[in-house]
Structure formats: structure tokens, C-alpha cells
Amino acid sequence: MGLRRLDIDRAALLTALTARDEGLLGTWLDLRDGTLRALVEPDDEAFEARLESESDHYVKVPLFTREFRLMAEFVEQVDDDELAVRLDQALAGPSAFRAWEGVLAADPSEQRHWRAHRESALEQWAASWLAGIGLTAPWTDEVPAPEVPALLALVMDGPVRRALGSDAEAHTTYVRACRDLCELLREPFPSRRVRSASRFARGPVVIERSGRDVTIRLRADDEAG
Known part of the structure; x- marks a missing residue:
């Protein structure tokens, strides 16, 4: 269809x-x-x-949650090593977004490049989200190629299990993995539901937490959501 x-x-x-x-x-x-x-x-x-x-x-409409990652990717494209270092320092310090804008404000040319880079990324992300709900973006005739979620690629060869040092660390890792999965599938992150549960499934991926263990695996054919 x-x-x-x-x-x-x-x-x-x-x-x-x-x-x-x-x-x-x-x-x-x-x-x-x-x-x-x-x-x-x-x-x-x-x-x-x-x-x-x-x-x-x-x-x-889901929130775009890749802003920090997008900034890090942009740094890799900056030819001026000194500027790249300052941008990296901005990302590593407090108030990263404000510091980032401050660094770019001193270089209008790179600031324009950044804004164009960001807008293009937002357009692509929006087009992919719209395609996921059966719509096509009015600003492009291209249908974005489906992205293979990193978590899905990770578990293709079998379940991935991590043993963490504490219950708190396991909970944090579990929530972060669930958030990443929602981001990759361009779905809103149900924070309250995730934080109060120990199992989360979206698409073919299941994330589970048991004590200090966090497991990411593929959903079985007969497994409920």
C-alpha cells in the first residue's frame, strides 16, 4: 500500500x-x-x-532526540581543526548547547553550514517518521530507505546480555536502551511505563531487566507484545 x-x-x-x-x-x-x-x-x-x-x-509528533549526536557528527565535517576542538570542548562542558552556539556565533560561515546541516537532518528524520505512519512528506518525492536500528543489528546473531554492577545501573541501562529503541523507530518514548516495568517490546526487539541483568533480544514468532 x-x-x-x-x-x-x-x-x-x-x-x-x-x-x-x-x-x-x-x-x-x-x-x-x-x-x-x-x-x-x-x-x-x-x-x-x-x-x-x-x-x-x-x-x-515525537521529539527529535539526536541533537547532541547530530552536533558531534557535524564536528567531524569541520575542516578547521582549531574550530573543531572548540566545538568538541563545548560539547564536553556544561551548558553544551549554549556553548556550541557561542562558538559558532564567532564563525558565521560555519554557523550557516551547521544550520543547513541541522535542517537537512530534521527534514530526513521527519520524512522517515511520516513514512512510518503511512504518509509522505510534502517537501520531497523520495521515500526514505528504512533504517536498520542499531539495536536490531546488534542482536541478529543472538541475545545480548549485560551484567551491571548495581540495580540502579541496570535500571539506568534498561531505560536508556528503551529510549534508544524508540528513537530509532521514531516513536514517542513512554517514560512512565518504561520506568515502572522490566520488559519493553517494540517491533522485533525485546528489552528485559532482571535484577542487575539487562537483555536485548529478538521477539519470538509466537511472543505477545
């Missing part, structure tokens, strides 16, 4: 992918007309009721 084209405001969608404003509860895409609607505290009871009664018509 082919993808359905929906008229979506590109700039508004890219903004929604990275919006972390105080009080913002999320942004939803209307699958009927492509409009985007943000839910901000104090609660909009009318829109919340609509989300509940018309849940088949709305999908929550």
Missing part, C-alpha cells in the same frame, strides 16, 4: 520536532488535514477531550 500525501507545514513540523518550551505537553498532527496543534499548560480541556474522542485522527 502506497504512502498518502498530506499537506503539512514543513517549518511548523520541524519546529514541533524540537520544541521543548516550558509548559508544552506535546504537538499533535491531524491526520485528516495536516494541521499541527500544540497542547500547552494550563490544560486545554476541549482539545484534550477531542484527542480522546478522536484518537484515530491524531498522532503525537
Whole structure:
């Protein structure tokens, strides 16, 4: 079945992918007309009721969680070694995002390159997310090739099990692996559910925690979600 084209405001969608404003509860895409609607505290009871009664018509826009990784990838493309070092130092220090922007502000040319690089990455990520929910991005005719999640590639030869030093470390590792899986599959991360459970499954991948052990494996053919 082919993808359905929906008229979506590109700039508004890219903004929604990275919006972390105080009080913002999320942004939803209307699958009927492509409009985007943000839910901000104090609660909009009318829109919340609509989300509940018309849940088949709305999908929550996931946050882009690769910003730091994207910045690190950009550093590798910088030809000026001195600038690259300063950018690496910005990433390694406190207030990394603010420090990063401060370094680039002193080099307008590289700042433009960074903004173009970031926008292109956001466009590709958005197009892949839209394809995953059966839609095609209005700004491109290309259907993104499916990405093989790193976690899936990791477990193709069998389960991967890690024994951690403490229950707390195992819990942190389990949550991080679940977050990575959601990111790679471009799905919202259900933080509360993950943190209160010891098993998480998405697509063909299952992540489990038992005491200090964390296991990542492929789902069995007859295994429930």
C-alpha cells in the first residue's frame, strides 16, 4: 500500500520536532488535514477531550532526540581543526548547547553550514517518521530507505546480555536502551511505563531487566507484545 500525501507545514513540523518550551505537553498532527496543534499548560480541556474522542485522527509528533549526536557528527565535517576542538570542548562542558552556539556565533560561515546541516537532518528524520505512519512528506518525492536500528543489528546473531554492577545501573541501562529503541523507530518514548516495568517490546526487539541483568533480544514468532 502506497504512502498518502498530506499537506503539512514543513517549518511548523520541524519546529514541533524540537520544541521543548516550558509548559508544552506535546504537538499533535491531524491526520485528516495536516494541521499541527500544540497542547500547552494550563490544560486545554476541549482539545484534550477531542484527542480522546478522536484518537484515530491524531498522532503525537515525537521529539527529535539526536541533537547532541547530530552536533558531534557535524564536528567531524569541520575542516578547521582549531574550530573543531572548540566545538568538541563545548560539547564536553556544561551548558553544551549554549556553548556550541557561542562558538559558532564567532564563525558565521560555519554557523550557516551547521544550520543547513541541522535542517537537512530534521527534514530526513521527519520524512522517515511520516513514512512510518503511512504518509509522505510534502517537501520531497523520495521515500526514505528504512533504517536498520542499531539495536536490531546488534542482536541478529543472538541475545545480548549485560551484567551491571548495581540495580540502579541496570535500571539506568534498561531505560536508556528503551529510549534508544524508540528513537530509532521514531516513536514517542513512554517514560512512565518504561520506568515502572522490566520488559519493553517494540517491533522485533525485546528489552528485559532482571535484577542487575539487562537483555536485548529478538521477539519470538509466537511472543505477545
